[in-house]
Amino acid sequence: MRPLVPPYVETLKPYVPGKPIEETEREYGLQGVIKLASNENPLGPSPRAVEAMRAASQAVHLYPDATSFHLVRQLAAHVGVKPEEVVLGCGSNELIELLLRTFTTPEDEVLLCQCSFPAYRISAQAHGRPFVEVPMRAGYSYDLEAMARAITPRTRMVFLANPDNPTGTAFGRKALEDFLAAVPPEVLVIHDEAYAEFVDWPDYVSAVELFPRHRNLVALRTFSKIYGLAGVRLGFGVMDAGLATYVQRTRMPFNLTVVAQAGGIAALGDTEHVRRTRENNLAGLRYFEQELPPLGITLTRSHANFVFADFHRPALELYEWLLRRGVIVRPMAGNGFPTCLRISVGTPAENERCVKALRESLS
Ligand SMILES: Cc1ncc(COP(=O)(O)O)c(C=O)c1O
CATH class of the missing domain: 3.40.640.10 (Type I PLP-dependent aspartate aminotransferase-like (Major domain))
Incomplete structure (x- = not known):
C-alpha cells in the first residue's frame, strides 16, 4: 500500500513560531511578560x-x-x-x-x-x-x-x-x-x-x-x-x-x-504611526548596539526591527533564563545558529528590561 502522506510532507519540519505571551505566563506562573520574539510592532496597530x-x-x-x-x-x-x-x-x-x-x-x-x-x-x-x-x-x-x-x-x-x-x-x-x-x-x-x-x-x-x-x-x-x-x-x-x-x-x-x-x-x-514606529525602531537598534557589545555579545549590523545577537556559547540556556524573567526572545538553534538569539526591538522600557535581564544572566 502506498503511504497516505507523500515523503516530502512526512519529513517536513514545521515552522516554530515565537512563544506566545499568554502561554509563557501560564507555564511560568508570571504576569506582565513581554515578547520580543516575532518582530511585531511594539507600538501596536495604528x-x-x-x-x-x-x-x-x-x-x-x-x-x-x-x-x-x-x-x-x-x-x-x-x-x-x-x-x-x-x-x-x-x-x-x-x-x-x-x-x-x-x-x-x-x-x-x-x-x-x-x-x-x-x-x-x-x-x-x-x-x-x-x-x-x-x-x-x-x-x-x-x-x-x-x-x-x-x-x-x-x-x-x-x-x-x-x-x-x-x-x-x-x-x-x-x-x-x-x-x-x-x-x-x-x-x-x-x-x-x-x-x-x-x-x-x-x-x-x-x-x-x-x-x-x-x-x-x-x-x-x-x-x-x-x-x-x-x-x-x-x-x-x-x-x-x-x-x-x-x-x-x-x-x-x-x-x-x-x-x-x-x-x-x-x-x-x-503615516504618523509609520513614522513613530520607524523612529522607535532606529532608537531601539542604537540602544541595543550600545548596550550589548560590552556584555561580550556580537551583533550584526541590523537593517530590520530586531538584532541578531551571537553570545559565543550555546544560547538556549539564556533563552530559558530570559523566559523565567518574563522576556520572550527567539532562540536560533533550530535555525542553525546555536550560539545566537534574535531580539525584536520593543518599546524603550521593553528594551531596557531585556538588557537588564541579559546583564544579570551573563554576570
Ligand atoms: C523575511 C520575511 N518574509 C516574510 C515574513 C512573513 O510575513 P507575513 O506576516 O506577511 O506573512 C516574515 C515574517 O517574519 C519575514 O521575516
Whole structure:
C-alpha cells in the first residue's frame, strides 16, 4: 500500500513560531511578560486601522471583495506602480506559497540561502519542490555570487530576504543588480522586503524600483511589521502585470478578509504611526548596539526591527533564563545558529528590561 502522506510532507519540519505571551505566563506562573520574539510592532496597530476594522466588522456576514479593489488601488499609488502589478496575500507568507504554486513544478529546483527565513524552505518542501541551499558568508550575510554560481538549468525560482531574517543583514543596489544580471530571464527572483520600511541605508534598493527592467523580479512586502497588522494577515507582491495574472488564477478569491482590507487601507494612510514606529525602531537598534557589545555579545549590523545577537556559547540556556524573567526572545538553534538569539526591538522600557535581564544572566 502506498503511504497516505507523500515523503516530502512526512519529513517536513514545521515552522516554530515565537512563544506566545499568554502561554509563557501560564507555564511560568508570571504576569506582565513581554515578547520580543516575532518582530511585531511594539507600538501596536495604528489607532486608525483599529477604528476602520471595528467599522468593517459590521459587514463580516458578507464575503469580502475578491479583488480588494480599494486596497489594491491605494497600495499601487502608495508604492508607485499600476494596480495590475499588485497581488495581495494573506500575509506575505501566502504569496511565497502562491508564487511556488504558480511558477514551479516538482521538476524545478528552488534556490535558497541556507539559514535564512525558513518559510521558503518549508513552502518549497510542502509543495514537493526540491531546493538547493547556499551557505551564508562569514558575518551572516547572503553570498549572492555563490548563489548565482549555484543556478542550473533546473533552477526556476530564487528567494532573497533583504533585509534578511533572522540575521538582519542586507545587501545593496550593486549586489542585487549584479545578481540580476547573472540570472537567466526564466528564473524568478523573489526579493522579500518584509523589513524594507525600516532600512536606513542609501545603498538599499527595493525590487519595486527594479522590476520594470527585470520581468523575472518580484517584490514581497507585508503589513505585519511597520504597519503593525501581523494578526490580521496582510501582505502583497509587486510584479510584472503578466506574471500577476497567473498568480491571480491560483489565488483563492477570498484570501483577504473584509477586516484585513479595511485595516490595510487605514494603516497605509496613517503615516504618523509609520513614522513613530520607524523612529522607535532606529532608537531601539542604537540602544541595543550600545548596550550589548560590552556584555561580550556580537551583533550584526541590523537593517530590520530586531538584532541578531551571537553570545559565543550555546544560547538556549539564556533563552530559558530570559523566559523565567518574563522576556520572550527567539532562540536560533533550530535555525542553525546555536550560539545566537534574535531580539525584536520593543518599546524603550521593553528594551531596557531585556538588557537588564541579559546583564544579570551573563554576570
Ligand atoms: C523575511 C520575511 N518574509 C516574510 C515574513 C512573513 O510575513 P507575513 O506576516 O506577511 O506573512 C516574515 C515574517 O517574519 C519575514 O521575516
